[in-house]
Structures are given as C-alpha cells and as structure tokens.
Amino acid sequence: MESQSSSPVTISADGKCESASDQLRQLADEDRLDVIEIIIDGRRLIGGADSPTLMGQPGAFLPASRHFILSQFEPLHDGRCLARYVRRNSSDDKPRAH
Numbered sequence: 001m002e003s004q005s006s007s008p009v010t011i012s013a014d015g016k017c018e019s020a021s022d023q024l025r026q027l028a029d030e031d032r033l034d035v036i037e038i039i040i041d042g043r044r045l046i047g048g049a050d051s052p053t054l055m056g057q058p059g060a061f062l063p064a065s066r067h068f069i070l071s072q073f074e075p076l077h078d079g080r081c082l083a084r085y086v087r088r089n090s091s092d093d094k095p096r097a098h
Helices: 022-029
Strands: 009-012 035-040 067-074 078-086
Touching: 022 035
Parallel strands: 009 035
Antiparallel strands: 035 078, 067 078
C-alpha cells in the first residue's frame, strides 16, 4: 500500500476536530499515514466528551502506536497556525523514508 498525506484537518484550541477526520483515521488504521497537516484554530474551544478528535469519535484505539514529529509550524495572520507532522521511525527521531 502506498503511504499518503492527510488533507489539512482543522482542530480547535482544545484539540477537537472542526472538520471531518474519517479519512485521517482510515489511513492511520491501514498504516498508510506519513504526514499529518493540522490547522490549529486558537480562536475556538469546542469541548465535550463526544466531540471528535484527530482520529475520529472517541472509541477504539489504533492497532498500534503511530509516532510523528513536528516538521513545520507556521502562524497564520488570523489566529490560526498550520502544523505539519511527519511520521518517524519508532526507534529515533528521524523521518521515515517514503
């Protein structure tokens, strides 16, 4: 299977998704996710135990841990930030080869 990057997912300041995260969860379940792009909206708080997170609705865990490191952080002009995370090898902090 080919590794993929997620479409940017928007999350609130408390880590709850404002946009759908189903594609992200599916790629993670299939171990095909190498890059995650997140827009952090510091202007919003969503809250609630049933609010979706990056990997979807609260519930079942991924079959195994996935490790990512921050590769880019860019403040935007409107109170949001773009964060890009790259999958790393579990044994070190080096990005995984594609």
